[in-house]
Amino acid sequence: MTRATRGQFITFEGGEGTGKSTQIQRAAAYLRAKNVPVEVVREPGSTPEGEALRNLWNNPSTTASWEPLTEALLLFAARRTLLCRIIWPHLQQGTWVLCDRFYDSTLVYQGVLGGVDIEKLMQLKYLIMEDFEPDLTLLFDMPAQLALRRISKRQDIQHDGVIRYDTMALQLHEKIRQAYLQLADIFSFRARIVKARASADIVEQAVCTLLETHKETL
Numbered sequence: 001m002t003r004a005t006r007g008q009f010i011t012f013e014g015g016e017g018t019g020k021s022t023q024i025q026r027a028a029a030y031l032r033a034k035n036v037p038v039e040v041v042r043e044p045g046s047t048p049e050g051e052a053l054r055n056l057w058n059n060p061s062t063t064a065s066w067e068p069l070t071e072a073l074l075l076f077a078a079r080r081t082l083l084c085r086i087i088w089p090h091l092q093q094g095t096w097v098l099c100d101r102f103y104d105s106t107l108v109y110q111g112v113l114g115g116v117d118i119e120k121l122m123q124l125k126y127l128i129m130e131d132f133e134p135d136l137t138l139l140f141d142m143p144a145q146l147a148l149r150r151i152s153k154r155q156d157i158q159h160d161g162v163i164r165y166d167t168m169a170l171q172l173h174e175k176i177r178q179a180y181l182q183l184a185d186i187f188s189f190r191a192r193i194v195k196a197r198a199s200a201d202i203v204e205q206a207v208c209t210l211l212e213t214h215k216e217t218l
């Protein structure tokens with residue numbers, strides 16, 4: 001199967017409060033309107049195992065005892081089921097898969113934040129997917145202070161996202177931001193930065209332009 005006929009795997013990354021989960025739905029609607037078949041998935045989640053992990057993640061009495069390496073192992077195990085059952089079969093059929101977080105999140109949260117050796121994480125990455133990589137990664141970037149303000153506004157709202165890191169201090173959000181920017185540099189062959197502080201409509205336009213540019217390369 002050539003690159004043009006298989007589906008494209010596009011990951012949406014960034015810290016909490018950067019709006020990536022809203023934008024993934026808008027991107028899916030944009031592509032569907034152009035007759036591109038699209039599947040949207042999230043991590044952790046989108047398989048029974050992944051959703052169970054998401055539920056565990058939301059329970060501080062469980063996660064408090066997890067070391068970052070344990071977290072990484074659980075995330076990579078759930079990631080493997082997601083790849084085998086949903087992502088790879090859909091790509092083979094020509095469906096584009098939009099994924100809300102992928103292994104870059106593990107490098108940032110369990111690696112840079114949790115202190116797990118990045119080399120170890122890359123070995124786990126290779127174990128479950130060898131050289132498979134996203135075709136495009138959209139990194140939603142905004143000042144940490146602004147992201148925190150957005151998070152505090154939505155805390156009254158019903159939110160089924162993972163809340164564990166929402167309450168972290170500004171310093172940690174800034175660390176996450178810098179780690180993502182560094183990754184964007186390292187993975188410059190696939191990563192594009194989206195300036196996420198603008199209104200949702202303007203950010204959507206930027207995302208759609210990046211998707212169109214990507215389509216032209218196929």
Ligand code: TMP
Nearest residue numbers: 043044075101102105106109161162165
């Ligand atoms: P969200 O997708 O609702 O933003 O929540 C996901 C949370 O899980 C977020 O705080 C980051 C965390 N996470 C990790 O720590 N490592 C990972 O590999 C993934 C996918 C998520």
